[in-house]
Amino acid sequence: MLDSIQEIAERNGVASATFSAIGAVKDATISFYDQMEKRYRDLRLDEPLEVLACMGNIGRLGRETIVHGHITLSDAKGQAYGGHLMRGTTVFAMEVVMTELKGIELRREFDSVTGLNQIKDLEDHTQI
Amino acid sequence: MLDSIQEIAERNGVASATFSAIGAVKDATISFYDQMEKRYRDLRLDEPLEVLACMGNIGRLGRETIVHGHITLSDAKGQAYGGHLMRGTTVFAMEVVMTELKGIELRREFDSVTGLNQIKDLEDHTQI
Amino acid sequence: MLDSIQEIAERNGVASATFSAIGAVKDATISFYDQMEKRYRDLRLDEPLEVLACMGNIGRLGRETIVHGHITLSDAKGQAYGGHLMRGTTVFAMEVVMTELKGIELRREFDSVTGLNQIKDLEDHTQI
Numbered sequence: 001m002l003d004s005i006q007e008i009a010e011r012n013g014v015a016s017a018t019f020s021a022i023g024a025v026k027d028a029t030i031s032f033y034d035q036m037e038k039r040y041r042d043l044r045l046d047e048p049l050e051v052l053a054c055m056g057n058i059g060r061l062g063r064e065t066i067v068h069g070h071i072t073l074s075d076a077k078g079q080a081y082g083g084h085l086m087r088g089t090t091v092f093a094m095e096v097v098m099t100e101l102k103g104i105e106l107r108r109e110f111d112s113v114t115g116l117n118q119i120k121d122l123e124d125h126t127q128i
Numbered sequence: 129m130l131d132s133i134q135e136i137a138e139r140n141g142v143a144s145a146t147f148s149a150i151g152a153v154k155d156a157t158i159s160f161y162d163q164m165e166k167r168y169r170d171l172r173l174d175e176p177l178e179v180l181a182c183m184g185n186i187g188r189l190g191r192e193t194i195v196h197g198h199i200t201l202s203d204a205k206g207q208a209y210g211g212h213l214m215r216g217t218t219v220f221a222m223e224v225v226m227t228e229l230k231g232i233e234l235r236r237e238f239d240s241v242t243g244l245n246q247i248k249d250l251e252d253h254t255q256i
Numbered sequence: 257m258l259d260s261i262q263e264i265a266e267r268n269g270v271a272s273a274t275f276s277a278i279g280a281v282k283d284a285t286i287s288f289y290d291q292m293e294k295r296y297r298d299l300r301l302d303e304p305l306e307v308l309a310c311m312g313n314i315g316r317l318g319r320e321t322i323v324h325g326h327i328t329l330s331d332a333k334g335q336a337y338g339g340h341l342m343r344g345t346t347v348f349a350m351e352v353v354m355t356e357l358k359g360i361e362l363r364r365e366f367d368s369v370t371g372l373n374q375i376k377d378l379e380d381h382t383q384i
Contacts, residue, residue, distance in 0.1 A: 206338060
């Protein structure tokens, strides 16, 4: 799913964008960011799931395209799960809305406080 | 809730749109799509719930208006649930943001691979 | 997190807007609206959590700026929780997309039926 979203962006020449998606996946790999140890811990959901929402953005880290998305999923009982969207999430069906940010460049830089590649140079808009 | 969203669209002459909503419902009917059996399985939540997010779109299947939404809900303990939004979900209070897609027509057609009425003719934008 | 979103709006002179956010928090205070008793019941989540989605809007109640957001969270096991976003939610990292509603004023007024300060004067768009 991550690669598919990236492919849509690249195929359409979109460098900076926000996106949201709903749909269904055959399985999912998500992660939880350990704020103390500053690393992602993977979680594997090996069953068909609804995608209740996947929200995020497309930007750049150096010359690399970065898709950053958080996904909310539900299982056959309606229970909801979620985390940071990782590679290894297989799309069954998906509807994506991608909104290009014209004139805005989402550039990421490593931030040592959080250990994350955070969006820079957008002034107040991301400084919360 | 589904009928209300459809009514807003029809009253404002909106044929294609995306929407998101937050609010609260008195009860909810949601469903999980069984990817093997290719049919929706209904789930009934018979209690007041917060609507954490409801995201989707409005399009057409032939001459029929189709509202497709996925909803994330939470109960009095903060536990989250969700699924495909079905008729039989009673609004208590709701705030909807509907964004008309001018010049874009969301038309659905039956897709035998998934068993779903999927959005067609939007080229790369939905091909994930 | 609520104050930070409000500060972004005020610093940029934004009176009416919609927003969405993803990220992570160190802890969270959320609430569930008791539809019978017409009051919010607070829930405290005292651990680091992913913000799967936070969706809402910025408007006014009299001369006061009101940030209304619903938040979906997940814990280290991927379990999802959520509710009405309250003060007392500490941001670890956050990416907010705020869309100013130019020419639209989101004004809230007390509604005795629900006990909520609901958005008024937007005609059909919020009347579901």
